Structure formats: structure tokens, C-alpha cells
Amino acid sequence: MPRAITPRRRPLASAAAALALAISLAACTAAPMPTPTPTPTETPVAPSGDGVLRIGTLFPTTGATAFLGAAQVAGVNAAIREINAAGGVLGAPVEVVNRDSGDASTQTAEASFAALVDKGVDVVIGPSSSVLATRLLPLAVEAGIPLVSPAATYPGVGSTAEGFFARTIPAYPHQGVVLGQLLAEKGADAVALIVGSDDVSSSIASPLESSLADHGDELVATATVDAAAGVAAAVAKATKVKPDAVVLATPDNGDVTKALITALVAAGYGGGKLWLTTQNLADYSQALPAGTLNGANGILEGIQPDAAFVAKLKVEDPGLTDARYGAEAYEATIMAALAALVAGDDGGPSIANRLVGVTREGIRCTSFGECADVLETEPDIAYEGLVGPLRLDGAGDPTIATYTVFSYNGENKYAATGPVTG
The missing domain is CATH 3.40.50.2300 (Response regulator)
Structure with missing residues (x-):
């Protein structure tokens, strides 16, 4: 039986040596090849939240891929607007903290992740880059904060992440x-x-x-x-x-x-x-x-968002010109909120423990509000939103895309x- 995911928060400084090694390996080796990953059995974990779901974002607003960041930020913000309009998570409004991931040529992502930990976020939506996701995962596991990426496609990224990685975009293979x-x-x-x-x-x-x-x-x-x-x-x-x-x-x-x-x-x-x-x-x-x-x-x-969804993104960012990955970022946010609802806890380990499950077996529902209503009487949901029925596997990878x-x-x-x- 897979072991339970338990909180392991500690100061970032104590993980510096492990992170340095992970960065060195990521820079010197090719992306790992995909391996079959079974869906784990969900095991309850000790609650670790404080009653408020705080979502951090790590998207590029500087660097070579900055043109991709705006739509993803807008997608997260649009999802949070809808979640809060439907009553929030566990009776409290969801909060968001946005930070710049930069690109893989800098250490901006590591500094921004540290800032998000200091802000007490429970889950991070991002990063967009597979290289950055690989670099940040050791820190995410140590901090007990899952990463949900809307755009990282390299194979095998989450295969050793102990449940702390998922994505709403399919892996390259x-x-x-x-x-x-x-x-x-x-x-x-x-x-x-x-x-x-x-x-x-x-x-x-x-x-x-x-x-x-x-x-x-x-x-x-x-x-x-x-x-x-x-x-x-x-x-x-x-x-x-x-x-x-x-x-x-x-x-x-x-x-x-x-x-x-x-x-x-x-x-x-x-x-x-x-x-x-x-x-x-x-x-x-x-x-x-x-x-x-x-x-x-x-x-x-990924999908080409329809006019209605693009309009929703432009409520958050009127100057938006490229909607790519906005829908996937929106979906990542909804999934994280639903995982907290199912777990009955906004803590990162609880969210990590339930992320896969909310996409797999249960009553089909297509929005946060509808899924929240289902969960009033049913224990399990299968969320199918804008990007369809992802049916995540144990590594957090979509099996349908x-x-x-x-x-x-x-x-x-x-x-x-x-x-x-x-």
C-alpha cells in the first residue's frame, strides 16, 4: 500500500544542499523517460491547513517565455473569482499570491518559490517550464506544497515527486x-x-x-x-x-x-x-x-479556448492578446480547490493526496459549483472541465488529453x- 503523504514543511535553507544537487542534475542530464505509474490508493493524511486556501502562481512575466505568463495568471484569477462566487473553499474565500518564475536561464523561480512559502501558500499553480518544474520539485516536496503545471510537457517530471506534481497538459509522448x-x-x-x-x-x-x-x-x-x-x-x-x-x-x-x-x-x-x-x-x-x-x-x-472563455480571461486582463494555456491554468486551480474540498483540509499534503482522485472516479461534474454541490451528498467526483476528462495517473499525468x-x-x-x- 502506498504510504500516506505527510506534512514535511521546513525552512528552505535546510533544503539548499538537496536543491543544489537537483539543479545540477537537471542541467546535466536529459529529461527522464516516462514509466508506467499506477493510480495510488488515497490514504488520509493529518490536516495541516489553517482554514484558508492560499494559491500561489509561478508564471513567467520576465524572460524568454514571458509572452505565455499573462494568460495563465488570468486563468488562475478567473477560476478563483468563480470559486469564491460559489462560496469559496471550506467556508472561506480563496486567496492568491502571484510571483514571476522567469525562465530557465535564471534563479528567479527558486527565489519566487521561497517567497510563496513565506506567504504561506498551500499549492502552486505552475511553473510553465518542464526544466523549472524539475528544479523546483525537491523544494516542493520538502515544503509540502504541490505543484500543478498547465504547460510543462517533458516526460517523467512527476514520476518521483511523491504525489506533489500534477499537470493539466499531457506529457510529450x-x-x-x-x-x-x-x-x-x-x-x-x-x-x-x-x-x-x-x-x-x-x-x-x-x-x-x-x-x-x-x-x-x-x-x-x-x-x-x-x-x-x-x-x-x-x-x-x-x-x-x-x-x-x-x-x-x-x-x-x-x-x-x-x-x-x-x-x-x-x-x-x-x-x-x-x-x-x-x-x-x-x-x-x-x-x-x-x-x-x-x-x-x-x-x-491543449485546447483553443472559445470566445466565451477568452472574454472571461479579459475580465482579469483587458490587454490580453494570447490565451494559450489560460484554460489549463484555470483547470489546475479548480482541481486544487476541489482536492481541498474532498480532503476537508486546505493543507498542501492533503491537496496533493486528493489531486489525482478528483479527476478519476465518481459523479461527473463540470464546474467548481456543480462539483461542490455533488460533494454535499456524494464522497467522490470526476471533474471534467474545459480541457475534458483528464483522468490523471499516479504521476499526475493526464491519461486522456x-x-x-x-x-x-x-x-x-x-x-x-x-x-x-x-
């Missing part, structure tokens, strides 16, 4: 499941895959192969490329078997990816035969000759064509 489904629907019986040499990119291979097989199709070739010099060989290996489609899973939209796209198109694998993945889906209008990607496809984790499908036009710009859930 999960897109292989969805791509297998999509390609089968498109009539691609034989599929080739080109991956980068990094562990994150290559983690798509096994799920894609399994998903294709489940639909009666086959992954007929997998080629790895690690530098521009290897592009020709990778394209030759992928196209030699004459697949119906090629999936390109590289870690960014840089020179190697552009060279691969150019070579694949020249080999007759452009248009609808080419699929980009979540790390290399980008605007190539200034990077490639017009028409190169016309008709090509791509997918990206929604993606947005995109198509490129003649200017090498992409536009959404619809959602897909897998």
Missing part, C-alpha cells in the same frame, strides 16, 4: 497516441517517423507505434537525426520504405528542422503527407520559401482546424 489515431483516420497505413536525438523527442516513438498498431497500421521506419549533416540520411531512411505519411518530431524549429522539411518536401512528402509535432510547430513564413509547407499538418497540446490540429497555408503559417481527444 502522449501525442503519439493521438497521432496514431489521426493518421489512421487519414488513411495512412504505413507511417515513418524522424526524431531528434534527445530523449524528449524520441519518447514519441513507442506510443506512436502502439497506437498505429491498435488501428491496424504500422510504423515502418524510425530515423534519428542529431545535426544538419545527418539530414539526408534520415530523410532517405524515412522515405525509402514509401510510407503514406511522415511524422517529424524534432526538438525545435531551428536549422535542422528547416532542412528536414525542405528535404522531405523535395522527396514528395510535403502537403498532407507531412505532420509536425508539438515542439516544432511554428510560423515558418520568414524561414522557408512561400508554399513549402502548404497543406502540411501539425498538432499542439485534448490537442488542437493545425494546417499550414501557402504562407507557411498555421491555423487551427479543430480539436482531437485521445
Whole structure:
């Protein structure tokens, strides 16, 4: 039986050595590969809250990814507005403390996390970055404060987090499941895959192969490329078997990816035969000759929020121009509040203990208010909000996830064509 999660708060200074080691390892090693994680049996823990649920946020307002921060802050604030309008949590209004995570090139996230601990937060929504999540998790476990990320997608982030990590966005390998489904629907019986040499990119291979097989199709070739010099060989290996489609899973939209796209198109694998993945889906209008990607496809984790939800975000931030990850941040906040309700305690260990459970088995409910009403008479809920029925596993990873499908036009710009859930 899994051991109970118990409070282990202590001053951050006493965890400094462990954190330094974790940061060093995160900087020097590739992201961990995913491992099967069963859903743990929930074991009651000793209450540790003070009666007020305090939610901290760690999103980038400075640094290279600052453009992603505003929507996530707005998503959290919108959720808290609704939670408090429905009566709050355990009879008290929810409080929020916002802090900047910066990007992975700084120590801003560590300093901000320390500030959130000093403010007495019970749960942190964020960070957006997988690298930062990996760096902060040792501190989160020591402080007894769970992290719920709306945007961290690296595989295996929460596999050793003792229940103190969850996310409302799928881990990178999960897109292989969805791509297998999509390609089968498109009539691609034989599929080739080109991956980068990094562990994150290559983690798509096994799920894609399994998903294709489940639909009666086959992954007929997998080629790895690690530098521009290897592009020709990778394209030759992928196209030699004459697949119906090629999936390109590289870690960014840089020179190697552009060279691969150019070579694949020249080999007759452009248009609808080419699929980009979540790390290399980008605007190539200034990077490639017009028409190169016309008709090509791509997918990206998460939903495209509808106008009603965008309007809700703009109540919190009237100047908001990009809503990406706003819905996922909103969902993370609702889930944390529901976990506190189910536990009957706003303490971080209690929330960590119940985060997975509120998404899995019980009476289906689709908003905080509806779920709170259900909990008046029923002990278990299965929350299914804006991003759908996540059904988190024991590592806090969604086992069901929604993606947005995109198509490129003649200017090498992409536009959404619809959602897909897998």
C-alpha cells in the first residue's frame, strides 16, 4: 500500500544542499523517460491547513517565455473569482499570491518559490517550464506544497515527486497516441517517423507505434537525426520504405528542422503527407520559401479556448492578446480547490493526496459549483472541465488529453482546424 503523504514543511535553507544537487542534475542530464505509474490508493493524511486556501502562481512575466505568463495568471484569477462566487473553499474565500518564475536561464523561480512559502501558500499553480518544474520539485516536496503545471510537457517530471506534481497538459509522448489515431483516420497505413536525438523527442516513438498498431497500421521506419549533416540520411531512411505519411518530431524549429522539411518536401512528402509535432510547430513564413509547407499538418497540446472563455480571461486582463494555456491554468486551480474540498483540509499534503482522485472516479461534474454541490451528498467526483476528462495517473499525468490540429497555408503559417481527444 502506498504510504500516506505527510506534512514535511521546513525552512528552505535546510533544503539548499538537496536543491543544489537537483539543479545540477537537471542541467546535466536529459529529461527522464516516462514509466508506467499506477493510480495510488488515497490514504488520509493529518490536516495541516489553517482554514484558508492560499494559491500561489509561478508564471513567467520576465524572460524568454514571458509572452505565455499573462494568460495563465488570468486563468488562475478567473477560476478563483468563480470559486469564491460559489462560496469559496471550506467556508472561506480563496486567496492568491502571484510571483514571476522567469525562465530557465535564471534563479528567479527558486527565489519566487521561497517567497510563496513565506506567504504561506498551500499549492502552486505552475511553473510553465518542464526544466523549472524539475528544479523546483525537491523544494516542493520538502515544503509540502504541490505543484500543478498547465504547460510543462517533458516526460517523467512527476514520476518521483511523491504525489506533489500534477499537470493539466499531457506529457510529450502522449501525442503519439493521438497521432496514431489521426493518421489512421487519414488513411495512412504505413507511417515513418524522424526524431531528434534527445530523449524528449524520441519518447514519441513507442506510443506512436502502439497506437498505429491498435488501428491496424504500422510504423515502418524510425530515423534519428542529431545535426544538419545527418539530414539526408534520415530523410532517405524515412522515405525509402514509401510510407503514406511522415511524422517529424524534432526538438525545435531551428536549422535542422528547416532542412528536414525542405528535404522531405523535395522527396514528395510535403502537403498532407507531412505532420509536425508539438515542439516544432511554428510560423515558418520568414524561414522557408512561400508554399513549402502548404497543406502540411501539425498538432499542439491543449485546447483553443472559445470566445466565451477568452472574454472571461479579459475580465482579469483587458490587454490580453494570447490565451494559450489560460484554460489549463484555470483547470489546475479548480482541481486544487476541489482536492481541498474532498480532503476537508486546505493543507498542501492533503491537496496533493486528493489531486489525482478528483479527476478519476465518481459523479461527473463540470464546474467548481456543480462539483461542490455533488460533494454535499456524494464522497467522490470526476471533474471534467474545459480541457475534458483528464483522468490523471499516479504521476499526475493526464491519461486522456485534448490537442488542437493545425494546417499550414501557402504562407507557411498555421491555423487551427479543430480539436482531437485521445
